[in-house]
Amino acid sequence: MDTHPxxxxxxxxxxxxxxxxxxxxxxxxxxxxxxDSSLVALPIVLDNRPVLCAAPEYLAQYGExxxxxxxxxxxxxxxxxxxxxxxxxxxxxxxxxxNVAVSGNRRSKDGDVVRRWAILGHGLAxxxxxxxxxxxxxxxLLEIELDGWQVAPYPLYLICPERRLIxxxxxxxxxxxxxxxxxxxx
Numbered sequence: 001m002d003t004h005p006x007x008x009x010x011x012x013x014x015x016x017x018x019x020x021x022x023x024x025x026x027x028x029x030x031x032x033x034x035x036d037s038s039l040v041a042l043p044i045v046l047d048n049r050p051v052l053c054a055a056p057e058y059l060a061q062y063g064e065x066x067x068x069x070x071x072x073x074x075x076x077x078x079x080x081x082x083x084x085x086x087x088x089x090x091x092x093x094x095x096x097x098x099n100v101a102v103s104g105n106r107r108s109k110d111g112d113v114v115r116r117w118a119i120l121g122h123g124l125a126x127x128x129x130x131x132x133x134x135x136x137x138x139x140x141l142l143e144i145e146l147d148g149w150q151v152a153p154y155p156l157y158l159i160c161p162e163r164r165l166i167x168x169x170x171x172x173x174x175x176x177x178x179x180x181x182x183x184x185x186x
Contacts (some may be wrong), residue, residue, distance in 0.1 A: 025161070027170065031154050039160070048130055048153060048155055049151055051132065052143070053125055055118060055119055055142070058118075064144055065144060068098050068149050075106075078103075079108065079127075086126075092149065105122075111127065
């Protein structure tokens with residue numbers, strides 16, 4: 001808005017998928033490949049991978065998992081969207097996949113709440129690298145390696161309901177977001 005002073009902003013923050021048409025939302029940021037083919041999706045970052053992380057205090061008290069199966073012995077902080085909580089975590093290595101049913105004593109549909117719980121040492125979190133990059137950089141959270149097992153990429157897209165909404169301002173927002181993501185990633 002400093003760059004484009006005539007722009008006004010109404011911010012709706014939600015970890016759930018909102019109805020862009022019904023709520024007359026011009027653009028949204030969404031993780032994952034969009035399921036609604038009528039929406040226009042422009043990539044902000046395609047190679048974003050969720051990371052398994054925890055506070056140093058949690059790992060000091062409960063130990064560090066070494067393999068995906070070790071997660072069943074830990075308090076896992078589960079994130080939810082809409083009507084579902086994600087308690088089946090999928091990891092891949094080479095051409096193999098493994099699903100692990102995790103559990104824990106805390107669940108939230110707000111990703112920032114899950115991040116804060118992890119920082120406070122309440123358990124392990126599986127979070128987008130973009131969401132926890134600053135916490136890992138400062139040591140509030142530690143990234144946990146699981147013997148080469150990783151989570152599939154979780155790309156971030158800028159979404160708009162109609163192609164006609166892609167104008168110079170939209171493109172400026174897109175470029176700004178790409179710059180922000182690059183500064184977080186490096």
